[in-house]
Amino acid sequence: MSKITPSETDRRFIRHALALARRGLGRVWPNPAVGCVLVKEDAVIAVGWTRPGGRPHAERVALDAAGDAARGATAYVSLEPCSHHGKTPPCADALVAAGVARVVAACTDPDPRVSGRGLARLRDAGVAVTEGVLAEEARDLNAGFFSRITRNRPWVRMKVASTLDGRIATAAGESKWITGARARAEGHRLRAEADAVLTGAGTLAADDPLLTARLPGFAARQPVRIVLEGRAPVSAAARLWKTAADSPVWLVSARRDAERDARLAALGVRCLTAAAGADGRPDIAAVLEMLAGEGLTRLLLEAGARLNAAFLAADAVDAVSWFRAPALIGGDGMPGIAPFGLGPLAEMPRFRLVRRLPLDGDALEDYQRET
Structure with a gap:
């Protein structure tokens, strides 16, 4: 699959996702604070951010708000969607099941249970993936989560x-x-x-x-x-x-x-x-x-x-x-x-x-x- 170069539109919607993610800072530990924006035909159809206590995840909130309209949409997420089964099913699987056509992720998740596996799961299911859009800003926002995982x-x-x-x-x-x-x-x-x-x-x-x-x-x-x-x-x-x-x-x-x-x-x-x-x-x-x-x-x-x-x-x-x-x-x-x-x-x-x-x-x- 050919690599999709991030556009100014991608950066704009990732900035939106990062702003949503910030709403969860201080309230979602031990999880990261994540924002998700669902877009179709350049219009926002639903948004979500990680809820207090870390659940539900941002992607699940946005998908539930969008319903059937999520099919064919682009999901902009401030962190790689999770791929492991915890207290909730993987967000990568939820995006695939909803029929999302493309996912733009700001940065990968440092958690070894995810760390590229979420994006790989999406690609394997035929979802177009763009990663690394405003990655430094995304890592700064979740510096605490990254520190806990890596240090x-x-x-x-x-x-x-x-x-x-x-x-x-x-x-x-x-x-x-x-x-x-x-x-x-x-x-x-x-x-x-x-x-x-x-x-x-x-x-x-x-x-x-x-x-x-x-x-x-x-x-x-x-x-x-x-x-x-x-x-x-x-x-x-x-x-x-x-x-x-x-x-x-x-x-x-x-x-x-x-x-x-x-x-x-x-x-x-x-x-x-x-x-x-x-x-x-x-x-x-x-x-x-x-x-x-x-x-x-x-x-x-x-x-x-x-x-x-x-x-x-x-x-x-x-x-x-x-x-x-x-x-x-x-x-x-x-x-x-x-x-x-x-x-x-x-x-x-x-x-x-x-x-x-x-x-x-x-x-x-x-x-x-x-x-």
């Missing part, structure tokens, strides 16, 4: 809100509020697109955060809220524990405390034990592997200077969202990142700027780790 850990975004000189609080610990309302709203959006938000016991004690996405219309888009306990015990009076019935709260610690765990479990908190590092604190690599095993793909790190440094020292930061206020505190203020043992300058982690967003005087700078 056995979630993709990690570190969030920092600071002054121009990188200070997150005064010497006395005052930090509310360095940035303004629009910047804080954007931070809530980041929470809503994450599977989980992780903070440390120190931040829990100092700020007593809820770590929820508090924006209009976002009530159903709440991340798992994770507290990482170091050598010092977590605060027993934190508001977070009392809200575990509203959205999940996990405590991750390197030590067991039967009385404490039982008390938190009664509130609905899930207590997990991670391997300790040489300093007695939870080993970051072990924590991330455990979280991947729980199905998490996208982790937002909202922590203090020491935990930010620990993640950087473990080479576990994939992206940075740095909110900057046009103000200065000075060297006696608290830095956003503590020392993390950097040696030669050549070894410092490097990131590339991918976006700068003005926010009513503040600014958000998004960075991706250089590979």
